[in-house]
Amino acid sequence: MSLKALANCTYSDLESLVSNLGQPVFRAKQIMEWVFKHYELDPDRMLNLPLKLREELKSKLICMSSEIKxxxxxxxxxxxxxxxLSDDEAIEMVIIPSHQRITFCLSTQVGCPVGCRFCASGEGGLVRNLKAHEIIEQLYHGIAHSGKFPDNIVFMGIGEGLLNFDNLAEALEKITEADHIGMSPRRITISSSGYVPGIYRLIELGKPFILAVSLHAVDDETRSEIIPGKLRYPIAEILQACDDYENKIGRMVTFEYTMLAGVNDSAAAAEKLAAMARGHHAKVNLIPCNETSEEFKRPAEIDILNFRDILEKTGVTVMLRLEKGGKVAAACGQLRVKHLKKTADND
Ligand code: SF4
Structure with a gap:
């Protein structure tokens, strides 16, 4: 029988575990407090537990399965x-401080099956889905490293989270439920490449997460050059799903738009994007391309600002992502790809 992960345990899981170990049930509450209030997954640091119970927790549960490399x-x-990860695969998480706030960017898959052509994560395709506890453990690593609980979490790291829906939903439940980590869903952004069936499953969860959808283009032909694979949905279907999300969940959707020089950064594209954003009551997040290959170039600063100005003049709320972490290979998947190449070179 496979072991349950401590980060996924419910109170009743821990209650039956401690009872089976002949311990009083209040121990379950103490463990819950360590895990979900003090963000501690190492039983050796749970000092108010008897030594024997700490040892038993380590043998009966997966406590921390991953490590910072x-x-x-x-x-x-x-x-x-x-x-x-425990099978030697690697993922990334990013800690982004900004204006007294701290945001954690988490991954949901090892590699990614969507294969956006500007993205390092999609280069090798999907290796595997992350398990729920592996998603949650990234939060714990971020807290341990920064010493802070994040103000916001964005699922914009490696992977298309909505294609790993069940595990993502399980992780989100632990992160948001009051008797677990208890973070407000309003401070959590789920980013998707526009995987329409996943957007409808997210609606079914009924929680006010922020949905960010990667449009990257205003017509299907250009979009097919950027996202060439079978997992690309038509823009019209994506926009319908965004409307349904806002109507049912009551939260404005964000359109993510990675700007690629000469591909999607024209004034005409800006006008069309502005009309789409207004028509679908969405905000726009402009992300100048972080050059990962020879294929795509970041637009000139002047073109980026002109594009933004066209959107803003029509009353659209635009965020222009200031490049954070470019020098540490912060575009999603770049550090992992660097690591894979280093490993391959040493073989
Ligand atoms: S941008 Fe996102 S969806 Fe596209 S390949 Fe990269 S990780 Fe996957």
Whole structure:
């Protein structure tokens, strides 16, 4: 029988575990407090538990299955953690400080099956889905490394989270339920490449998460150059799903738009994006391309600002993502790809 992970345990799981171990049930509450209030997954540090129980927890549960393998810090204090998993696969999480706030960017898969052509994570395709506890453990690594609980969590790291829906939903439940970590869903952003069936499953959860959808283009033809694979949905279906999300969940959707020089950064594209954003009551997040290959270039600063101005002049709320962590390979998956290449070179 496979072991249950401590980060996924419910109170009743822990209650039956401690009872089976001949311990009083109040021990379950103490363990819950360590895990979900003090963000501690190492039984050796749960000092109010008897030594024997700490040892038994280590043998009966997966306590911390992953470890920080490498840390890269940029001059703006954005920190990227390369996290090694129990099967030696690697993922990334990023700690992004900004204006007294701290945001954690978490991964949901090892590799990614969507294969956006500007993205390092999609280069090798999907290796496997992350388990729920592996998603949650990234939060614990971030807290241990930064010494802070995040103000916001964004699922914008490696992977298309909505294609790993069950495990993502289980992790979200533990992160948001009051008797577990208890973070407000309003401070959690789920980013998707526009995987429409996943957006409808997210609606079924009924929680006010922020949905960020990666449009990257205003017409299907251009979009197919950027996201060439079978997992790309037509823009019209994505926009319908966004409307349904806002109507049912009551939260404005964000359109993510990675700007690629000469591909999607024209004034005409900006006008069309502005009309889409207004028509679907969405905000726009402009992300100048972080160059990971020869294929795509970041637009000139002037073109980026002109594009933003066209959107803003029509009353659209635009966020222009200041590049955080470019020097630490912060575009999703770059640090992992660097690690894979290093491993391959040493073989
Ligand atoms: S941008 Fe996101 S969805 Fe696209 S390949 Fe990269 S990780 Fe996957």
């Amino acid at each position: 490498e840390v890269s810090k940029a001059s703006d204090k954005t920190t990227k953690l390369l996290i090694s």
